[in-house]
Amino acid sequence: MGSFSLILLPTLRCNADCDYCFERKSEHCLEIDQLGIITGKVMDHMESIQRDSLCIYWQGGEVLTLPPDWYRRAYDLIGDMAEARGKRVFHYLQSNLLGYDAKWNGIISEMFGNSAGSSMDFPNLHRRLKAGGTVEYNLIWTRKLREARDAGIKVGIIAIPNSKTLELGAERFYSYFADELGLSDFQVNTPFPGGAGGEVKPGFPLDEAGLGRFLSELAEIWTRRGLEAGVRLGPFHSLSEYFLNGTKELNCIWRDNCANEFVCVGPRGHVAQCDCWVTSYPDHRFGNILDEGSLTEMLRKSGARRDLKSRPGILIEREDCLECEYLSLCHGGCPVRAFTVYGDLMRKDPYCGAYRRLFQTMENLVDSGHLEFPARGAGGGTQTAAAVAPK
Amino acid sequence: MASGHGDSNLIIRSRDPSELAECLCSGNLQRICHVQVTGLDSEPDPLVEKGPGVPVDLVVGNPLEELPLLYRWTPLLTNHPVRATIPVAAGFSKAVKLAVALNFAVKLDVLQPGPPLVEELHRVLHAYLHQTAVTQPVEYFHSLLLAFYRRERLTLWTVQEEDPGLYRHVTDDGLVTPGRRFKVPDGSGYFVPEPGFVIRECESARCEHIEHCAGYFRLPAREYDCEGVKSLFRVLKGAAEDLRSDLDSYDSGSPKAR
Numbered sequence: 001m002g003s004f005s006l007i008l009l010p011t012l013r014c015n016a017d018c019d020y021c022f023e024r025k026s027e028h029c030l031e032i033d034q035l036g037i038i039t040g041k042v043m044d045h046m047e048s049i050q051r052d053s054l055c056i057y058w059q060g061g062e063v064l065t066l067p068p069d070w071y072r073r074a075y076d077l078i079g080d081m082a083e084a085r086g087k088r089v090f091h092y093l094q095s096n097l098l099g100y101d102a103k104w105n106g107i108i109s110e111m112f113g114n115s116a117g118s119s120m121d122f123p124n125l126h127r128r129l130k131a132g133g134t135v136e137y138n139l140i141w142t143r144k145l146r147e148a149r150d151a152g153i154k155v156g157i158i159a160i161p162n163s164k165t166l167e168l169g170a171e172r173f174y175s176y177f178a179d180e181l182g183l184s185d186f187q188v189n190t191p192f193p194g195g196a197g198g199e200v201k202p203g204f205p206l207d208e209a210g211l212g213r214f215l216s217e218l219a220e221i222w223t224r225r226g227l228e229a230g231v232r233l234g235p236f237h238s239l240s241e242y243f244l245n246g247t248k249e250l251n252c253i254w255r256d257n258c259a260n261e262f263v264c265v266g267p268r269g270h271v272a273q274c275d276c277w278v279t280s281y282p283d284h285r286f287g288n289i290l291d292e293g294s295l296t297e298m299l300r301k302s303g304a305r306r307d308l309k310s311r312p313g314i315l316i317e318r319e320d321c322l323e324c325e326y327l328s329l330c331h332g333g334c335p336v337r338a339f340t341v342y343g344d345l346m347r348k349d350p351y352c353g354a355y356r357r358l359f360q361t362m363e364n365l366v367d368s369g370h371l372e373f374p375a376r377g378a379g380g381g382t383q384t385a386a387a388v389a390p391k
Numbered sequence: 392m393a394s395g396h397g398d399s400n401l402i403i404r405s406r407d408p409s410e411l412a413e414c415l416c417s418g419n420l421q422r423i424c425h426v427q428v429t430g431l432d433s434e435p436d437p438l439v440e441k442g443p444g445v446p447v448d449l450v451v452g453n454p455l456e457e458l459p460l461l462y463r464w465t466p467l468l469t470n471h472p473v474r475a476t477i478p479v480a481a482g483f484s485k486a487v488k489l490a491v492a493l494n495f496a497v498k499l500d501v502l503q504p505g506p507p508l509v510e511e512l513h514r515v516l517h518a519y520l521h522q523t524a525v526t527q528p529v530e531y532f533h534s535l536l537l538a539f540y541r542r543e544r545l546t547l548w549t550v551q552e553e554d555p556g557l558y559r560h561v562t563d564d565g566l567v568t569p570g571r572r573f574k575v576p577d578g579s580g581y582f583v584p585e586p587g588f589v590i591r592e593c594e595s596a597r598c599e600h601i602e603h604c605a606g607y608f609r610l611p612a613r614e615y616d617c618e619g620v621k622s623l624f625r626v627l628k629g630a631a632e633d634l635r636s637d638l639d640s641y642d643s644g645s646p647k648a649r
Contacts, residue, residue, distance in 0.1 A: 050470060
């Protein structure tokens with residue numbers, strides 16, 4: 001019996017104003033009694049598909065704009081419901097940390113195993129405070145990161161490269177996170193022009209060749225400097241495991257079909273594949289879990305979900321994925337990236353070339369003996385929401 | 392139909408996953424070796440949750456046409472070991488590539504391949520032996536490689552689940568047969584497999600692979616030229632010897648292996 005993953009957006013309220021955000025924000029927040037309804041229907045669905053554990057990835061908006069007491073009640077409610085139905089629940093937190101202070105320590109420890117995922121870029125061009133710029137954002141975020149770590153919270157970071165990142169190069173990028181911030185757990189995700197248009201969005205997707213070069217160089221730097229030091233850098237760490245051991249614990253963008261793996265529920269009960277679809281593309285929602293009787297039936301009947309499920313099979317016929325030596329790693333990549341770049345779900349990921357270069361680099365590093373079995377004692381790492389969702 | 396076969400173990404096939412799901416709930420579970428889905432255009436949902444642990448064999452009819460359909464069956468992996476049985480027909484290597492990429496084991500359904508198919512089999516064998524991305528067994532290569540490596544006696548009849556002493560094929564009309572390899576050339580019926588009758592021919596031809604092939608490729612057309620398939624045996628045997636040599640030198644701590 002496996003697990004079921006749920007990306008839960010309890011609010012779309014946010015205390016930041018990042019100019020590349022793909023979410024359409026609102027002040028709406030999930031009520032606790034609505035959370036009970038959602039949890040019940042999710043557990044009904046788990047029974048129908050025979051899953052015994054539930055992973056909830058808490059994202060926003062910004063999750064810490066709801067008070068700690070809200071999470072206390074949510075944790076108790078979900079825990080009681082799970083116990084009554086013989087299910088296990090694991091909670092993961094993704095926050096910008098701007099609202100973090102000591103009053104969060106209790107619930108982060110108890111509910112989230114003293115771990116949290118956050119995000120920062122190098123250089124930060126796009127993450128801004130509502131009444132401030134990127135510099136102020138960096139100052140506050142860095143202070144909050146330090147406070148959280150001083151409180152014993154393990155923080156994993158997601159970084160989104162931008163055009164300046166590619167210009168400055170992988171060495172500077174790695175040094176910022178590993179040396180300046182002293183992080184031992186961070187991950188690189190790729191940007192896409194989701195949601196409403198803005199001045200920044202025309203800059204996405206990034207130049208594919210430049211991104212491929214950056215990722216490839218970063219892989220080599222991590223192998224040289226990070227591996228021995230116990231730095232867990234995604235996706236390089238999981239790719240090295242794949243090329244060394246054949247294990248596939250890859251990000252959602254590289255699963256054979258994300259539609260088989262998880263769903264996302266927004267604060268108004270809208271259900272879609274992941275947060276970008278829930279918040280910004282109403283036509284691609286599966287339905288509303290608060291309105292419909294059964295999540296299982298909703299998923300079974302949804303045309304939007306059927307489209308997503310059919311995508312890899314269609315890509316195999318339309319694109320060159322079947323000729324690719326890394327088919328088993330990628331399966332055409334991320335649907336939301338394809339849709340937001342091409343306006344067509346049935347296209348392969350726009351970063352195909354960059355991924356292939358990265359996979360080739362990782363394979364070469366293993367074949368040449370530069371990458372050996374990574375020390376498993378390097379720590380289990382913080383499971384960030386981006387393990388399942390392309391935030 | 393299952394009840395008409397005494398205490399025999401069963402491989403149950405159907406185009407309809409709902410029918411198979413019913414079988415898995417009917418108390419026959421102890422006797423079921425695996426179930427075969429013969430219609431990949433159906434939906435897997437009924438089968439996903441039923442009979443956890445019972446292996447499911449996805450029988451591909453036309454590899455090139457049906458390969459995109461393999462994607463819809465990956466949810467089975469949550470509760471079942473899954474194998475794709477892929478006929479060795481033009482373009483089959485693409486279906487093999489996708490099946491292993493989806494973490495399905497593969498069984499090559501091979502009759503008497505001509506030179507172009509032997510060439511394609513060599514490409515698949517190379518991928519099975521050498522590509523990092525292939526982490527699933529591809530039969531019959533996998534079992535033969537192990538047999539060569541362990542110096543065990545194992546025949547393709549057993550590996551391919553076609554040994555008439557162990558398996559019977561029940562047709563859609565309920566006719567119990569020894570399997571398609573024993574069909575008479577005009578298709579009008581089956582001849583009774585006489586133990587050793589093809590092996591004698593292989594012996595007289597002094598075939599070096601008789602221990603593992605045991606005449607498997609001599610049927611149904613007795614005049615089939617085995618040279619192509621023999622070349623596959625040779626590659627497998629060589630790979631097993633290389634593997635043994637590598638492991639021996641590793642165990643002895645020789646600098647070469649370190």
